[in-house]
Each structure stands twice: as structure tokens, then as C-alpha cells.
């Protein structure tokens with residue numbers, strides 16, 4: 001089965017009594033680490049001072065990128081677990097140690113440590129917001145509450161590649177994504193995404209599809225910008241596989257290099273009347 005909507009990690013949420021527990025990372029269990037309850041009458045407007053504090057706290061907790069995204073109305077309607085449509089999106093770098101480790105239980109343990117660190121950090125920020133009168137719902141990077149790469153794309157910090165991974169200028173495809181859904185309405189939501197050219201690049205590349213040892217990524221013949229993702233075949237969430245990251249030019253050469261190469265090719269194609 002292909003599923004475009006479960007890419008927060010790479011699999012279907014595990015459910016128990018209809019409650020989302022976590023995605024499929026073996027024994028990994030997502031816990032609610034909130035220390036503060038949501039306020040009864042949450043505030044909707046945040047001032048710059050608190051927002052700056054959130055950004056500073058995020059950076060000090062090793063979160064590399066922070067953006068503001070909106071969950072589309074249709075998704076909100078379909079997914080009744082989502083409490084708010086406005087989101088603060090965070091990313092945390094997947095380091096070389098994880099990427100260099102071949103798929104194994106140990107590689108998954110390394111991934112889980114990162115999920116732990118990231119999850120705990122997001123709960124600290126969520127508590128800070130609650131303390132200041134805002135309501136929050138944490139979308140843990142391992143919980144698969146919603147399509148996190150897609151949410152990150154709406155925040156304008158990057159674009160989802162054919163690997164179904166978010167690609168950003170800062171980290172290429174090497175990041176975990178988490179978010180805080182919140183009652184705050186006056187966030188600086190992105191109106192455009194300047195990274196959408198990545199879709200055209202991906203169309204000509206396809207290296208992640210070839211690199212996948214399990215055929216979990218397959219050409220989508222209906223949309224050549226995309227690839228189908230067969231989650232039951234992916235080793236990313238239970239063996240810490242990162243082959244699709246390793247082969248991605250955004251990892252190997254970096255965002256700026258790939259952009260320059262892409263721009264040159266587009267110019268040539270235009271000159272030849274092929275675009």
C-alpha cells in the first residue's frame with residue numbers, strides 16, 4: 001500500500017484503543033512529557049518577546065530550523081486527533097554518526113536517541129508556551145500524528161523530495177521534524193516556498209529510488225516529481241536505514257551546489273527551446 005500521508009516518520013501510526021502511540025520503531029514508545037496543563041482560556045496572540053525566546057530556546061536545544069506552518073483545512077477535518085491548525089515547526093540534524101551506520105538494531109538505537117532528545121526538547125518549549133497562556137499539542141518526531149514533512153513544506157523552510165524526506169538549504173535531507181500545534185494565530189506564516197524548484201530537480205534525479213535496497217521507493221508514473229513510498233518495506237524506522245539520504249545530491253554536494261547546477265541546466269534547456 002502506498003500512503004502519502006504518513007511520512008512524519010516512515011510508517012503508519014501504531015494504534016492502541018484508537019490512541020496513537022508511536023510509529024513502528026521497534027520498542028520505541030512516545031510518552032507525553034508535558035509538565036504543565038493546557039490553559040482553560042488559551043491566548044491567541046503572542047508577542048515578539050516570547051516568540052524570540054522560543055526561537056532562542058529552540059536553538060539552545062540544538063534545533064536547527066524553526067518555521068511557522070498551517071495545517072490545511074481538509075487534513076484538519078480528516079484527522080480528528082489534531083487540535084489546532086497553526087504550528088511551529090522544528091528540525092533537528094541527523095548527524096554523520098547515524099548516517100554512516102549501516103541498517104541494524106544499533107543504527108535504530110542511535111536514531112531513537114535522537115528522537116528522544118528532540119521529543120523532550122519540544123515538550124520543554126511546549127511547557128513554556130503553556131506557562132505563558134497558550135494551548136499546545138506536541139507532534140513528536142516519532143509519533144506520526146500528522147504528515148510532518150508536508151507541514152514543514154507549508155512553513156516554507158524546505159520542500160519534500162522524491163525520497164519523501166524534507167530537503168532544506170541548511171540540512172539537505174538530514175533532519176528529523178517535530179512541531180507544536182497551538183492556539184497562537186499571529187505567527188509569521190510563510191506565503192511562498194522558494195524551494196519548490198527541488199521538484200524539478202528530483203524529476204531528473206531519482207537516485208534515492210535506485211539506492212533503496214527494499215524497493216520502498218518506487219517511481220510514481222502518475223506524477224514524475226514524486227515517488228510512491230511503500231512503508232511496509234522501509235527499514236528507516238526499525239533498522240535506522242539512511243541509504244536514500246546518503247545518495248541524495250543535497251546530502252553529498254549541498255543545497256547551494258545543487259541549485260547552481262540546476263540553474264545552469266535550466267538556462268541551457270531554455271536556450272535550446274526545450275523548456
Ligand code: SF4
Pocket residue numbers: 010211212213214215216217233234235236237241242243244245
Ligand atoms: S533507502 Fe532505506 S530508509 Fe530510504 S526508503 Fe529505502 S528502506 Fe526506507
Ligand code: SF4
Pocket residue numbers: 161162163164201202203205206207208209244247248249250
Ligand atoms: S536523491 Fe534525487 S530524487 Fe531523491 S530526493 Fe534527493 S534529489 Fe530528489
